[in-house]
Amino acid sequence: MSEVKFDLSNGRRGAFYIEENHKKAGEMVVGLSETALTVYHTEVVPEMEGKGLAKQMLDAMVDYARTHDLQVVPLCEYVHVQFKRHPDEYKDVWKK
Template sequence: MQFTVTDAPSRDRFEARDETGALAGVVTYQLTGGVIAYTHTEIDPEFEGKGVGSTLARAVMDDARARGRTVVPICPFLAGWLGKHPEYEDIVAQSRKIK
């Protein structure tokens, strides 16, 4: 099954749709200047287990990289996905302890 991911800025989210146009899942965000915080990922139960979450995660991260944005992964799903994809570390905001 193929999914197309598009930005819906009027809704502050990215949307994944299947070949028929059915909404399969979304990633919501808050954009402030060059920083984008991904706040929530939601997959329609009908599409769970079909790779929608991973498709969305890769698409939103590739979009952030292409636009030169820094990512703040508030969403637990996206944070976990990023833990398995270190190729995006360079655009993810990192906390540092002050000594």
């Protein structure tokens, strides 16, 4: 399993991402405010789909939100669907 990395070098915008063979295999684009983490988009390159990379990034993002006491605004369809499917798992961070 690859390690999820977090890059916030662009001020309040950044991404959780996974690299395979020094190439980006997946990315979850986010924005930060004082109280919220907004997820805009999640994408995995086609040849890496079905390997659980999106879920790894989701888990890392939720861990980050919990650690930093942030609420998650799931504008990304993937994250929103996962929050709706598993509301009990994410109720502490889901900003509806």
